[in-house]
Structure formats: C-alpha cells, structure tokens
Amino acid sequence: MSIAILLLSATAIVLLSGCNFLPSETAEQPELATGTPALSQPTSAPTDAAPLEPSVITLTMWTTEAFSPTQVVTSGLILAQEASAFEAAHPDTQLQFVVKKPHGKGGLLDFLLNTQAVVPQLLPDLVIMDVYDLNTAVQAGLAQPLDGLLPADLVSDLYPFARDAATFDGRLYGLQLQANLEHLAYDTGKMAVPPSSWPGVLSNPGPYTFPAGGQAGLVNDAFLIQYLSLRPWPSEDNPDAPFLDAESLTAVLQYYQDGASRGIFPADILDYHTTDESWSDYLEGQAAMTHVSAHQYLEDGDVSPGSAAAPIPAINGGAPAISEGWGLVLIATEPAHQAAAVDWMVRLMSPETNAALNRATSYLPTRQAALVRWDRGDSYTPFAHQQLQTVQPRPAIPNYALTAGVLQQAVEDVLTGSATPEEAASQAIESAQ
Numbered sequence: 001m002s003i004a005i006l007l008l009s010a011t012a013i014v015l016l017s018g019c020n021f022l023p024s025e026t027a028e029q030p031e032l033a034t035g036t037p038a039l040s041q042p043t044s045a046p047t048d049a050a051p052l053e054p055s056v057i058t059l060t061m062w063t064t065e066a067f068s069p070t071q072v073v074t075s076g077l078i079l080a081q082e083a084s085a086f087e088a089a090h091p092d093t094q095l096q097f098v099v100k101k102p103h104g105k106g107g108l109l110d111f112l113l114n115t116q117a118v119v120p121q122l123l124p125d126l127v128i129m130d131v132y133d134l135n136t137a138v139q140a141g142l143a144q145p146l147d148g149l150l151p152a153d154l155v156s157d158l159y160p161f162a163r164d165a166a167t168f169d170g171r172l173y174g175l176q177l178q179a180n181l182e183h184l185a186y187d188t189g190k191m192a193v194p195p196s197s198w199p200g201v202l203s204n205p206g207p208y209t210f211p212a213g214g215q216a217g218l219v220n221d222a223f224l225i226q227y228l229s230l231r232p233w234p235s236e237d238n239p240d241a242p243f244l245d246a247e248s249l250t251a252v253l254q255y256y257q258d259g260a261s262r263g264i265f266p267a268d269i270l271d272y273h274t275t276d277e278s279w280s281d282y283l284e285g286q287a288a289m290t291h292v293s294a295h296q297y298l299e300d301g302d303v304s305p306g307s308a309a310a311p312i313p314a315i316n317g318g319a320p321a322i323s324e325g326w327g328l329v330l331i332a333t334e335p336a337h338q339a340a341a342v343d344w345m346v347r348l349m350s351p352e353t354n355a356a357l358n359r360a361t362s363y364l365p366t367r368q369a370a371l372v373r374w375d376r377g378d379s380y381t382p383f384a385h386q387q388l389q390t391v392q393p394r395p396a397i398p399n400y401a402l403t404a405g406v407l408q409q410a411v412e413d414v415l416t417g418s419a420t421p422e423e424a425a426s427q428a429i430e431s432a433q
Contacts (some may be wrong), residue, residue: 004290012138057093059340062111062127066361067110067326074360078353093340098124100318108131112142112282112331116419125332126341131165131200131325135396138168144330145171149342154349154367161323162366174327175349178363181321181391182221183383184310185282186280186289194310198255201313206264209278210291212256212411213270216402219274221322222291222312224394225413226252228322229314233395245399246428249407251315253414253421260415270415294384298362309383320390325366364388375392399432406431 065071069080078222083095099232108129113136115122129137137143155163155172159179166174171404186194194199231248235241257266266287268279272278275293282290283304311318328345332338349352355373358365364384365374371388375381397403409431410424419427 019364023091048207055092057098057336057340059093059126059337060096060098060124060269061341062098062100062108062109062124064128064326065099067128067363068097068099070097070099074078075357078356078360081257082347082353086344090340090343095344100387102130106279109136112137113140116142116143123331125330125337127329127331127347128175128177128326129329131174131323131327132394134166134174134327134329135168137329138173142329142331143173144333144338145173146175146342147171149330149338150175151346153244154346157351157367157369159263159366159368159391160389161388161391161393162325162327165323165325166327175198175326175345176205176325176366177348177354178358179325179366179388179391180293180295180363181323181387182187182225182291182293182312183297183321183387184289184312185292185304185307187215187281187304187306188288188308189361190288195313196311197313197317198315202255202258202262203263204264205288206259207266207287208259208289209287211272211274211278212265212415213273214408214411215273217408218401219407220396220410222275223407224257225312225319225322226314227407228395230391233397239262243395243403244432246425246429249410249425249428250421253410253424254334255315256411257414257421270412272337295362296317298380304418309380311387321387322394323391325363334403403432 001255035390050102062237067075069076069083071077071079083097087093088094100111108127112123124144151173154175158176159413162176162179163172166172184194191204195204208220212222214220223396227248230251231245233241233243239400243412256265260267260269272281274293276281276296278287278290279292281287282292283300291312295433297307311321312321328348330338330345331342332341348357349367351367351373354365354367356369359374364387365371366383366388371385372383410419410428413419413424413427414421
C-alpha cells in the first residue's frame, strides 16, 4: 500500500519561538527555468518523446492517533483498508497522514492557526477535528464550505445534530464522523423503571450520581443539559436574549439543592468530575442510577449486564443530551485537491464504513443509514436512535469559559450551603457580565 504515514518530527516542521512553524529545511523547492535551452544537441521528434508521467496528487490529512491507520487495532485496520481501496480507485492520488495531538498547545487546532499565520502553504487538505473547535476554524477562514460538493443523500441522511453542529450562517463546514453523548444508566435489580422527571428523581430513594464537580473549573454538561431543557438557547422567539436567565438558573440550582438535602444526590457529588468517575462507582454498587457516556456504556456493556439505558430526567421529562464528537473538515482551496479530499470524506462517511468505524471504537454513528448497519441487535440500538434524533450540539455560548466558570461556582456554593439557589443565580449572572 502506497499510503504515506508521516509523524510529526523535526525533519518535517521546525518549532520557532512560541508556536510558529517553518517548512522543513530539507523540503524540495520547485526548480525555476533560467536562460535559453541549449540547441546544440539534436532533439527527438515529438512522436518519439517518452510519454509524460501522470501527475499525482498528494492528499494530506492531519489526524490524531485515535483516527490513524497506523493503529494496530480494528479501527486502524479499517482505516488502512479504506485508504488502500481509495488509492486503488484513485491512482492519481496518494494519501498522506500526519498525526498530531488532539487538543491544546501543539494540537490540531493550534497547529492549524499557527501554520495559517506563518506558512499557509503547509496547511493540510483536510483534518479530523473536535466539532466544538469547528467554529474557530470557520471564523479563521480555514474550513471550507461543503455546500454543493457532497451527495445530497449523504447530507439529508445525517442526524439533525450532526448538520447543526457543522452549520454556520446557513452553510455546512464539516461532516461529523462519530458521536458521543451523556445518558442515564440504572440498575434493573434496584428499580424496574427509572424516573423520567425531577419529581420522580426527588421521590426516588437513590443514590443518583452524576458529575457535579466541574472540569478545570468549568461546569459539567450534566448541569447544562438541565438548564437547556428549561431554557433552550438561542431562543427562536428572542434570538438576542442572553444565555443566563435568573429564573431558569435558580430552578436548576434548587433541583440540585433538593436532591442533595434529601440524600438522593450523595454528599460527595462534587467529587465527581467526569461521567467515567460516576460510572466507575456505579459499577461498584455505590449508586442505583448514574450518568454515563454512550462510549463508556458501550465499552463496558459486558461488565454490567444488569444495567439499562434511559434519557436523563429533566423538569418535565427526558432531557435532550449534548453531543460531542469528531468530524472531517475540508481545508484545501485548490479544485483538484478539494475534489480528491471530498471523495475521501464521502468514502469515510459511507454507511458501511461509518458503521464499522463506530462499532470498532464504541461510538455512535452520525448517519441514520449507518445506524442500521451498526445495529447491536439489542434494546440499545433503538434507544440510541431516539437519543440521536433529539441530541443537540453544545451551543456557542459567548465567553464560554467565563460563563461555565461562574456556573460551576454557583453549583458549589449551593451544594456546600454557602448560598441559596436565588443568591447563587444572582451572583453568577452578575459575575458573567
């Protein structure tokens, strides 16, 4: 297989001061014709000239280790097979993968922004990117719109959240390849039917665990899910309304206080920072129900055969979850490279490939036709379909870090008894301004 696998090294890109980059000193530069060709030697007749070698497009894709064909795991083998088949079907195209960190300094988005600023000629043709970073890539002019480049049946088959997460100003800028979301897991030996709303939770003996401690000082999705179920944002009726609303915020904080005061939410609820932590303690029998990511639930399905999945209970019923995931983003602007990149994207998004990759990695597919092929043959598949129909991407909240930080402080103030829900909500809104 002629796939070129490149790893980030000093021979490829040299680090300058800060985060700037220059092309490799060993990179070949195109030769420029100078002077007049010598005519002293006879030239062959045009009919005798050797045929020109067909030009080959090198299609460069920046990716992460988790989405690399170098991985000796099922997903890596699938990617390698797909890449080989793609090159066989496109003999004028060679795939080249460059593996980078997923996040942070030196991560995919950071590399894209700095490369664009310093050596834009080294930008890749496409990347696989955390969909939450896509808005930044669009604002920077890195991501190219896909409208008119994709098969209409592919776009229409995407679950609504996958289209919404990649749509900005009415234009589609990415194809979400896989999805993850948070849902409820409950012990069927302790309860026949899980609660579906706040009143049901508060009349249940519990324990009910979920992440309330925040991550890096920012509020968990568990809180945002409850808040957005009360106050969808942006509002269709008032799209200019601010994200924080005192009445809705107070209501969610009151729910937290009520659950804690009744002992339904355990006293150490603030020690849970991720769903992996709450799920781990649940598996040890420390809770009757908990929040878990779809990925972790699928990974550990055999570990807890007595568990079942359900929507997260909200004020009046199951709450839409918040989606996460990684997507394919077109960077190339040159038409031939764009066309090749789109063909590769379409191949990865085919129902068969999308289903196979997501089954291998224990994530949810983003196409409805892919879910049919992903089908586990149990009750989780129809549950996943229902969740994927209602899940929503995390809204692009202005000053997200500031807002999520003051919300986490409000949660901690209420659960530690430092403030009433009304006081904590008022303080959060004032601090976010």
